[in-house]
Every structure is written in structure tokens, then in C-alpha cells.
Amino acid sequence: MPDNSDTDTSRYFVIKGRRWRKTDPSIPPTLEKQLVRELMSARRAVKSAKSTDDDQAMALARARVNDAKISLGERGRPWWETPTEESLKIRLTATIQCLLRSRAEGKTICPSEAARVVGGEHWRDIMPQTIEAAWELENAGALHVTQKGERVSQPTSGAIRLREI
Secondary structure (H helix, E strand, O other): OOOOOOOOOOOEEEEOOEEEEOOOOOOOHHHHHHHHHHHHHHHHHHHHHHHHOOHHHHHHHHHHHHHHHHHOOOOOOOOOOOOOHHHHHHHHHHHHHHHHHHOOOOOEEOHHHHHHHHHHHHHHHHHHHHHHHHHHHHHOOOEEEEEOOEEOOOOOOOOOEEEEO
16 A cells, blocks of 8 residues: 555645645644744744844744744654654744743743643653753753742742743
8 A cells, every 4th residue: 555645635735836744733722823823923023034134033033933833743753753852852842932932921831831732632741851841941041940930940849830031
């Protein structure tokens, strides 16, 4: 039996003869909306950077688009394949950053939101990797990990929240 994965309409769509990967269907609708909103905002930032010839703004905007596309499962390892440890880390990191950008300034996210995007119905299984990705972002100076509204600087037990710097 031939492998039809390259033409599978549940995984790809075609526009003007070019094949594009569809969004991961296991992403909860409310979180998908946030990620799509961030993708559209990032695309507008690319357009704006192009009009001003600002190379730094262009690089930041393109990085935002890339994070959103990875979060949605449209780039990186295909969402229908079993993720590797590295691809899981990449998608979780992109998703955390994307969700934080989609929130109002000063608002936080729960790490479980990123796990729900990436892990679908098996999100609980990837919570340890999600927490690890959050701490790596904290250590890199990309976000703050908080507990009960206060920043924590080392792994701790109990619920945590993530806040953009």
C-alpha cells in the first residue's frame, strides 16, 4: 500500500500550488485562538519592519512568527509524529514564549497551558519537560517564574506561573 502522507488532506492544504502544513488539531480552541492572534500580530510586525527598513525589528518579528508557527505545529517536527526530546523542548519553549506575548502586559500563564498546546490530551505526561523549559527560559533571562505572585529563583514544589519580563 503506498504512503499517502505527503498528500494527506488532514495534514496539509495547498494554496497556489504550494503545500502547507495544517495546525495541530489537538490544540484546545481557546489556546489556538491566542496563538493565531500572536501569529497575526507578528506578521503585522514583519510588515511594519519592512516598511521602515529596521533590521533589528525585522529579526525580532520573524522570530515571533517562527515561534507561533512552531507552537501551532506548522513548523518543526510534524505534529503527527512522536516528538523527540529536542523537538519537544523546542515546541514547548516556542509555545511558552508565544502564549506570554499573547497576554496583556504583566499577565501570567500557567505552564500547563503550554503543555496542553503541545501534548493534547496527554498534556500531563509532558509537564516535567514543560517545567524544565520554563526554568531554562528563566535562567536565560527570558521570563520570570513566580509562585503566589512572587518571583522564585530556583525550582520549588507547588504551582508556578510564568511572566514575561
